[in-house]
Amino acid sequence: MTSSPAEAGAAIRLAGLRRRFATGTVALDDVSLAVAPGEIFGIVGRSGAGKSTLIRTVNLLERPDSGTVEVLGQDMLALDDAGLRAARRGIGMVFQHFNLLSSRTVAANIAFPLEVAGLPRAERERRVAELLPLVGLAEKRDNYPAQLSGGQKQRVGIARALASRPRVLLCDEATSALDPETTADILRLIRDLRDRLDLTVLLITHEMAVVKAICDRVAVMEAGRVIEQGRVFDVFTRPQAATTRAFVAEVIGHAVPPGTVARLPEPGPGEARRLLQVLFAGPSSTRSVVSEASRRFDLDLNIVSGRIDEIGGEPFGIMALAAYGPAERIEAATGWMRGLGLDVTPLSPEAMATVQEAA
Amino acid sequence: MLTDWLHALLEPLANLIGLSPTLLDLLLEAAGETLLMVGGAALIAVVVGLPLALLLLATSPEGLAPNRAVNRPLGLVVNAVRSTPFIILMVAIVPFTRLVAGTSIGTGAATVPLAIAATAFIARLFETALREVDRGVVEAARAMGATRLQILRKVVVPEALPGLVAAVTVTLVSLVGYSAMAGAVGGGGLGDLGIRFGYQRFMPEVMATVVVVLILFVQALQSLGDWLTRRLSHR
């Protein structure tokens, strides 16, 4: 679970983190992960899984009871107060509720971290003038946060987080307070900034769609533990844990209209009917696999629904099949398809209906 | 000079309600004393009360530098002052007043107990206003590497400013009321004038004028404070 391509020279390396609150809640239970430089690493989990606690340990807003926190090769827990403040200036943070100073204008909010760092006024102004167009807010420089939309506020939050040229950006539910369109905007901005500024991004979300949109790798958290992590494509196409499956279903769970399932013909005498979900990754063509299986095993295979999607530019397909024929031949066909690298899961009609409702 | 000018300005009005020029002078003098007592006490209250409130806030259990050994005794003293009736406080601290003002009689002397009561009063109001500051904003400042002092100076106080101004307004208005009691130790002021002439010498027109002036005074303070609070608030 801990071995990953990011181990060597990681930008963020967390190992064996534990955090138990005075209330008895174990928010982190032996969490380890490593984020490679330049990577956008997502952490998903349900509310209360410990995501915020985890991201807050990276800049030590929350101190772990045990474990190690290493950012850009620096052992954060070994730093004294002044050292920690200096290290924090190299780590930008973006918040769900923006956390802007209502008493300061956009420009003054962005300048805040520079002021804290003791930069002279002229330099602060020069840097703010660079940052405003970067986040598309040049004409809002003298507005107060209360005069901005949620998306604009988050742009200010991002500009502020980037003001002191950090190499690492932490985003705690940065888009959770925004509508879908604005979310897409902000995610594009984060990805764009990562590419241009060579940032490493650790991003928390409870939406799989966010992970799908911009993350390179993802970790799934549940009850203070990382239950699964890997490349986003792999986690999406081959989820292992039940929680991960549920999360993935939110995004790529294809809905079979319940009417379609109800209208499927009953199996004939001596015939079985099976509903199968077939998922394939990469450039193989499902249609040809289906017709080949149909011929080879003499089965009646109907595509009930299907679609092609992509994650990080890698295509994958997902479809629902209704297979008619002798049960053992359906089994054999399933095995044969698996042998070709397809992921085949039997579905019950109820399960399909459930997927439909959940979607 | 200012009093002369005011006298000239207000004389026709005084004539209208049958106030003699002598009484008008007394009234102006009393108003000046009230201003002095209220203004002086408020100034001291703000200057001492704000650091006190910041200290109370920072040392509270969920503050930036929790410290029971500081927070508890400080809180106790503030509460003790606040719960002592002003008239008793005034008498009880006479030795202290003498030490500071050199005398226990007069406007300057009356300002001492007023300042003490107002400081305790405003410290709690300030603390409440400071506590209202969004925790998320403080956390953001911490994440940016701000020191505790920077957080207090650049985040907590500016963010709480509208609330702090509202607290000053409330304190000023209360001080106007307390300053009337200060007449009891020879502090003078409008309240004292009202009692001495309006009540003891039975001159209802003096009493009525004093009350009207006080009402106008409080109204003006309140309106000014509200306006300033609105101006400063960008929420």
Ligand SMILES: Nc1ncnc2c1ncn2[C@@H]1O[C@H](COP(=O)(O)OP(=O)(O)OP(=O)(O)O)[C@@H](O)[C@H]1O
């Ligand atoms: N300061 C605290 N004191 C006590 N318990 C806490 C504290 N902060 C968090 N917790 C608890 O720790 C657990 C993890 O909290 P955390 O905020 O990390 O969850 P999360 O995954 O970020 O959830 P959400 O998606 O709702 O933000 C929760 O059960 C929460 O109640």
Ligand SMILES: [Mg+2]
């Ligand atoms: Mg959270």
